[in-house]
Amino acid sequence: MILNKETAQTILQAALSHASADMAEAVIEQDRLALTRFAERRITDHIDQDETTLYIRCVRDKKISVIATGNLSPDGIKKAVIDCEAMLAYMVPDDNFISLAKPDNAVVVENRISENTADFGPDKRAEAIAGIFGVAKKGLCESSGALRLEQKTLAVANSLGLSRYFTGNQAQISMTLAGMQNNSGWSMGYHHDASQIAIDRLALTALQKSMTSRDPISLDDGKYTVILEPAAVGQLLILLSFMGFGCATLYQRRSFMAGKIGEKIAGENFTVFEDPLDMDFTTPLIDYEGVPKKKVALIENGIARGVVYNTYYANLMNTESTGHALAPNNSYGPYPKNMVVAAGDSSLDDMIKSTERGILITHFWYLNFLNPMQTMVTGTTRDGTFLIENGQVSSPVRNMRTNQSILEAFSNITAISKERIVYPQYSVLMKVPAMKIDNFNLAAESEDNAKC
Amino acid sequence: MLEALDKKKLARLALDDARKFGVTYADVRIEAIEDQNLSLANGTVEPIDSALSIGIGIRVIKNGAWGFAATDDLREAVIREKTRLAASIAEASAKINKTTIDLARVKPVSAEYTSSYEIDPFTVALDEKIAFLQDIDKAIIDVGVDGMNSRNVFASFRRRDKYFASSEGADISQLLIQTGGGLSMGLAKSHRERYERSFPSSSGQYECKGYELLEELKLKENIPRLAEELKMLLAAENCPQKKSTLLLSGDQVSLQMHESIGHPLELDRVFGAERDFSGTSFATPDKLGNLKYASDIVTVVCDSTAPHGLATYGYDDEGVPAQPVPLIKDGILVDYLSSRETAARIGHESTACMRANSWINIPIVRIAGINLIPGNKSFEQLLSEIDDGIFMDTVRSWSIDDERRYFQFGCEIGWLIKGGKLTTPIKNPTYSGCTTEFWNSCSGIADKNSWRIWGTPNCGKGQPGQNARTAQGASPCRFDNVEIGTGS
Numbered sequence: 054m055i056l057n058k059e060t061a062q063t064i065l066q067a068a069l070s071h072a073s074a075d076m077a078e079a080v081i082e083q084d085r086l087a088l089t090r091f092a093e094r095r096i097t098d099h100i101d102q103d104e105t106t107l108y109i110r111c112v113r114d115k116k117i118s119v120i121a122t123g124n125l126s127p128d129g130i131k132k133a134v135i136d137c138e139a140m141l142a143y144m145v146p147d148d149n150f151i152s153l154a155k156p157d158n159a160v161v162v163e164n165r166i167s168e169n170t171a172d173f174g175p176d177k178r179a180e181a182i183a184g185i186f187g188v189a190k191k192g193l194c195e196s197s198g199a200l201r202l203e204q205k206t207l208a209v210a211n212s213l214g215l216s217r218y219f220t221g222n223q224a225q226i227s228m229t230l231a232g233m234q235n236n237s238g239w240s241m242g243y244h245h246d247a248s249q250i251a252i253d254r255l256a257l258t259a260l261q262k263s264m265t266s267r268d269p270i271s272l273d274d275g276k277y278t279v280i281l282e283p284a285a286v287g288q289l290l291i292l293l294s295f296m297g298f299g300c301a302t303l304y305q306r307r308s309f310m311a312g313k314i315g316e317k318i319a320g321e322n323f324t325v326f327e328d329p330l331d332m333d334f335t336t337p338l339i340d341y342e343g344v345p346k347k348k349v350a351l352i353e354n355g356i357a358r359g360v361v362y363n364t365y366y367a368n369l370m371n372t373e374s375t376g377h378a379l380a381p382n383n384s385y386g387p388y389p390k391n392m393v394v395a396a397g398d399s400s401l402d403d404m405i406k407s408t409e410r411g412i413l414i415t416h417f418w419y420l421n422f423l424n425p426m427q428t429m430v431t432g433t434t435r436d437g438t439f440l441i442e443n444g445q446v447s448s449p450v451r452n453m454r455t456n457q458s459i460l461e462a463f464s465n466i467t468a469i470s471k472e473r474i475v476y477p478q479y480s481v482l483m484k485v486p487a488m489k490i491d492n493f494n495l496a497a498e499s500e501d502n503a504k505c
Numbered sequence: 506m507l508e509a510l511d512k513k514k515l516a517r518l519a520l521d522d523a524r525k526f527g528v529t530y531a532d533v534r535i536e537a538i539e540d541q542n543l544s545l546a547n548g549t550v551e552p553i554d555s556a557l558s559i560g561i562g563i564r565v566i567k568n569g570a571w572g573f574a575a576t577d578d579l580r581e582a583v584i585r586e587k588t589r590l591a592a593s594i595a596e597a598s599a600k601i602n603k604t605t606i607d608l609a610r611v612k613p614v615s616a617e618y619t620s621s622y623e624i625d626p627f628t629v630a631l632d633e634k635i636a637f638l639q640d641i642d643k644a645i646i647d648v649g650v651d652g653m654n655s656r657n658v659f660a661s662f663r664r665r666d667k668y669f670a671s672s673e674g675a676d677i678s679q680l681l682i683q684t685g686g687g688l689s690m691g692l693a694k695s696h697r698e699r700y701e702r703s704f705p706s707s708s709g710q711y712e713c714k715g716y717e718l719l720e721e722l723k724l725k726e727n728i729p730r731l732a733e734e735l736k737m738l739l740a741a742e743n744c745p746q747k748k749s750t751l752l753l754s755g756d757q758v759s760l761q762m763h764e765s766i767g768h769p770l771e772l773d774r775v776f777g778a779e780r781d782f783s784g785t786s787f788a789t790p791d792k793l794g795n796l797k798y799a800s801d802i803v804t805v806v807c808d809s810t811a812p813h814g815l816a817t818y819g820y821d822d823e824g825v826p827a828q829p830v831p832l833i834k835d836g837i838l839v840d841y842l843s844s845r846e847t848a849a850r851i852g853h854e855s856t857a858c859m860r861a862n863s864w865i866n867i868p869i870v871r872i873a874g875i876n877l878i879p880g881n882k883s884f885e886q887l888l889s890e891i892d893d894g895i896f897m898d899t900v901r902s903w904s905i906d907d908e909r910r911y912f913q914f915g916c917e918i919g920w921l922i923k924g925g926k927l928t929t930p931i932k933n934p935t936y937s938g939c940t941t942e943f944w945n946s947c948s949g950i951a952d953k954n955s956w957r958i959w960g961t962p963n964c965g966k967g968q969p970g971q972n973a974r975t976a977q978g979a980s981p982c983r984f985d986n987v988e989i990g991t992g993s
Contacts, residue, residue: 086969092777094602094603095602098573099570099573100574101590102562102865102866103577103578119553121557122557123558123577124559140555149549175597178597179598197777197780199781307691381552384552425699432904433907435906435907454937
């Protein structure tokens with residue numbers, strides 16, 4: 054079933070017609086995914102999948118219940134509403150609840166479909182992957198990765214009269230080219246239009262990194278000047294976001310932003326906005342309550358400015374929703390999904406040339422929280438870590454572990470690139486530059502893999 | 506939940522069509538997954554997360570390559586269209602693949618399997634479930650810890666109704682009932698310091714059991730101890746940075762097994778299928794039979810037949826029967842977690858670890874049930890033998906490199922051990938090491954009295970990301986000469 058606007062509205066109105074609660078909301082979401090995954094010079098997983106989910110949220114006497122179902126038959130829809138309302142009997146009133154989202158007059162773009170992405174079928178995908186195999190073969194490397202095309206459709210209606218629809222698609226690829234001399238290189242690309250991703254050029258980037266990373270050396274533990282490529286910046290940013298850019302963690306005082314709004318928490322040269330309206334993103338321009346997404350200053354010139362809200366927390370915290378409600382059945386609370394870090398005036402090349410001794414990091418792996426209140430994380434570098442000496446890459450370096458406060462790192466930025474890329478992770482899109490950062494903690498794992 | 510569907514007819518339709526499209530192998534999974542998650546956050550009953558997902562996944566081999574299509578639209582015309590799509594996807598792959606797929610043999614069976622449970626949690630009234638959680642929450646309030654600013658109590662129930670049929674003749678119905686529950690309490694000392702105590706682990710405990718699990722977890726009984734430990738953390742010392750004898754709680758050993766034995770032994774990862782995403786493995790096939798993975802006292806068995814494990818099932822998603830298979834025997838690597846395709850490449854039989862998150866996903870090799878065989882000393886004996894060391898309890902932070910060689914893990918609380926006794930409480934305890942060196946330093950495994958199968962409800966792997974439920978049988982273990990205090 055293709056979930057066009059008419060079909061979506063028919064299903065949503067059918068659901069609402071069965072509801073007798075004080076307020077009711079129906080959300081329908083369809084995810085279509087085509088993915089081609091490759092390794093060992095062959096396509097390993099090649100898939101096409103689609104799933105449509107209907108969420109019902111009912112409110113009576115400040116009691117709230119939610120249900121999700123994949124059964125979209127007339128009986129299935131009716132049963133979902135009946136079951137949802139039946140659950141209300143067991144719920145406890147939530148005095149903090151005021152209202153579902155109210156209708157507004159905002160005009161929201163409803164369609165951001167790239168036909169080129171929609172038409173990038175299995176044969177085209179296989180052909181693109183074959184090109185990567187060819188590049189890898191030249192460098193005696195094995196390639197692995199995934200080419201991913203996604204379409205998300207989201208429609209919302211509620212008993213207060215709100216009704217909204219959005220559909221959009223996107224394409225992304227990531228790849229690793231690895232050789233036999235402890236060498237590997239990684240690259241990725243993202244675009245609304247799959248045909249605009251220069252897959253061959255990305256393969257050459259990964260190959261060049263891989264060839265340069267042969268026979269890496271070990272470095273001592275210490276504080277280093279590092280140059281983080283955009284993906285590495287994005288990986289730190291998304292953890293920062295999970296730790297503190299949402300209203301729920303702020304309200305519960307589990308966020309590093311708690312008590313800090315208006316105060317300096319990072320360097321003056323660090324600014325990040327949540328900006329779903331940036332034209333490089335094609336994710337939904339409405340949230341799961343149908344509220345249009347807004348641009349939000351998170352950290353501006355190092356000053357903590359704000360977080361993102363859904364209707365519930367906005368009511369509770371006496372502000373407006375920023376359009377960041379997640380699916381009704383989530384309990385985590387809103388977080389930014391389209392962050393944009395302000396560009397600088399440098400370039401990756403300039404950063405390298407201006408570095409007497411430092412480390413260039415392609416990206417990180419398995420970053421995880423150590424102490425969220427101090428924005429402390431741990432993780433390792435991966436697929437392209439290089440020593441810079443006297444303004445040029447002098448040697449590949451074995452992967453190193455970092456134990457680092459992210460806000461401390463974003464307080465020590467000495468250069469930011471003008472060029473930014475869109476980096477996707479965990480359904481979040483980030484537009485991020487490269488950064489040069491002083492005093493970044495890095496530790497050697499071991500000098501000898503043979504012992505391990 | 507699948508009763509309302511003529512699942513055999515739908516599967517036959519797909520399999521018959523697949524044959525017409527010239528595939529050499531096809532399998533079909535039709536599944537209905539019902540979830541119900543309840544939680545109390547700071548006393549507020551959160552909206553109940555109640556979800557039902559039903560759909561079909563069709564996997565084929567044509568011209569030696571895989572193709573897969575899945576949908577929740579179960580109209581016959583759509584299933585036929587998706588079968589055609591799976592075949593055409595396989596054809597596209599085959600145009601560039603130089604190698605073809607070979608599957609390890611498995612005897613196709615007609616079978617039914619139902620996991621063991623006493624009380625179907627979906628028959629228990631919601632008000633009873635909510636009252637259970639409120640009772641636990643009240644007990645947390647009653648212990649009265651000053652400054653406690655977060656309380657969470659949860660219960661989780663899943664009913665997974667699965668049907669598998671293959672072109673080889675397999676016809677398998679399975680019903681899995683799973684329950685989880687747990688609690689946590691948190692305390693902020695300042696803007697920069699916050700501590701948490703969770704039970705039974707930081708993600709609770711999940712098992713293939715019915716509603717009866719919630720009482721068995723003894724959540725309420727552990728609240729006074731956890732509250733005392735939370736207060737201890739306020740005044741606790743930081744973890745010292747040195748090499749030390751390390752005693753780990755069972756839940757932390759479970760995580761250690763999951764990350765440094767389970768994942769590195771996934772044979773698809775070993776062959777490079779995950780290189781771009783979740784990485785590779787140091788445990789390459791040339792090491793099979795000769796790698797001294799762990800000390801002599803360590804034997805780990807892949808066993809998804811173990812009663813009540815979260816990854817206990819009758820058959821995997823290729824119709825291979827679950828069975829006990831040693832992975833590490835007396836410290837030596839002897840087998841991998843595998844699928845029919847990967848097992849064939851090392852001349853072994855599949856260890857029945859090919860599993861999909863749901864009908865929508867293609868199966869991949871997953872950690873199933875992996876069990877560390879218990880030792881013969883009690884926890885108290887292990888502790889009493891340590892003159893100078895540290896005990897760490899409850900998973901808090903975990904990170905391991907992309908070859909699964911080097912790790913750094915942290916726990917919610919620790920105690921220094923002096924003269925065989927727990928003494929000074931430690932906050933932010935961490936330890937690090939390299940996998941085989943660490944497991945070879947294992948000098949003690951607690952006996953079956955402190956052994957349990959820990960359920961991990963949220964193991965991530967694959968593209969698109971799949972969230973598997975895994976299980977690790979573990980008891981507390983002692984490790985010698987371990988680096989502690991890194992990153993604290």
